[in-house]
Amino acid sequence: MANISSGHAVFAPVHPIGRRLGTTEYSCCPKVKGPHVTRDVLSIENLHVSYRGVKAVNNLSFEVPAGQMTCIIGPNGSGKSTTLKATLGLVEAxxxxxxxxxQHVDAVRKRIGYVPQRSTTDWDFPINVFDTVLLGTYPNLKLFQRPGQLEREIARRALMRVHMEEFADRQISDLSGGQQQRVFIARALAQRADILMLDEPLMGIDATSEANIIEVLTELCDSGCTVVMVHHDLSTIEQYFDHIIMVNQHLIAQGPVSETLTATNLTATFGANLLGLPE
Incomplete structure (x- = not known):
């Protein structure tokens, strides 16, 4: 289990009806520019991951388009979280x-924000909300440099963006699950990354926190960022996401949600017993 200040954690928004809310006056995540811009900001080819000789991910390949909200869905044990961690080098492929x-992940790690599952984090680590968010600025500091006024302002605005500024001095262990997840989102915003990788950020949180998180992430995509989220709620996919990757250890389907979220693909992903399939 990672503590909140660990390197893994540091790699470390919802409009109720949907999409494209426009940008704010403060963009935590600048548009991707320069010679390394590609149509697909993340590409995976023939990925294999095994645990104790059992394959968790088998010959998985997919691409993530720039500037879109992408979800990864699949049944329990399908390799969703493992895939996310393998792309970041947190588990070995x-x-x-x-x-x-x-480029290789090590060459662009500062451009990648990561929000882990709540269940993998030691919430008893003694740190307050503001300092947790301030950790997000560290990847952009020089060696031995301490956060200054600029970094503290970035952290303050990130907290404001997720409506958690009034909890800045609160111990993170004293927050609800939804509040904790909003703080982790704020930490990712403070990193000012070009792509955010989130592992089940909406699992088990309150409706207000979910709405805020989706709103913030949507606005980030409008400003040029890319979001990749492991997701579990099939009923909100069309509302929240542009692009979908459907997996069950290997790739089942990928593409725009409007074209890919079909009964055929859902059955291939989850099995024939899944109810409530769209036509």
Missing amino acids: SHGKVRFFD
Whole structure:
């Protein structure tokens, strides 16, 4: 289990009816520019991951388009979270190629924000909300540099963006699950990354926190960022996301939600017993 200040954690928004809310006056995540811009900001080729000889991910390949909200869905044990961690080097892949912005992850790690599952974090780590968010600025500091006035302002505005500024001095262990997740989103905003990778950020949180998180993430995409989220709620996919990746250890389907979220693909992903399939 990672503590809140660990490197894994540091790699470390909802409009009720949907999409494209416009940008705010403060963009935590600048548009992707320069020679490394590609249509697909993340590409995975033939990824294999095994645990104790059992394959968790088998020959998985997909691409993530720039500037969109992408979800990864699949049944329990399908390798969704493992795939996310393998792209970041948090679990070891036995085979495969992962490229962010057409480069190895180590070359662009500062451009990648990561929000882990709540269940993998030690919430008893003694740190308050503001300092947790301030950790997000560290990847952009020089060696031995301490956060200054600029970084503290970035952290303050990130907290405001998720409506958690009044809790700045509160111990993070004293917050509700939804509040804790909003703080982790704020920390990712403070990093000012070009792509955010989120592992089940909406799992088990209150409706207000979910609405706020989706609103913030949508606005980030409008400003040029890319969001990749492991997601579990099939009923909100069309409302929240542009692009979908459907997996069950290997790729089932990928593409725009409007074209890919079909009964055929859902059955192939989850099995024939899944109810309530769209036509």
